[in-house]
Amino acid sequence: MKVGDLVKIPRASIGIPAGSMALIVGRSGSLGSDGTSIWKVHLIDRPRHMRRFLQGDLELVASSCKR
Secondary structure (H helix, E strand, O other), X not given: OOXXXXXXXXXXXXXXXXXXXXXXXXXEEEEOOOOEEEXXXXXXXXXXXXXXXXXXXXXXXXXXXXX
């Protein structure tokens, strides 16, 4: 995953229904010995609502391409 990718949040959490779509806007660091990435995302239906998710809690829908 990288900045600009479109992702789906498969599990519901407080205030976020399962299947919500989001755009990755940054990397917030990593966690644990395996280096799991933490991503900052903006929810599509709430553009001012930024959240952080572990990479394992996101599903890639469409990858951005850089030229």
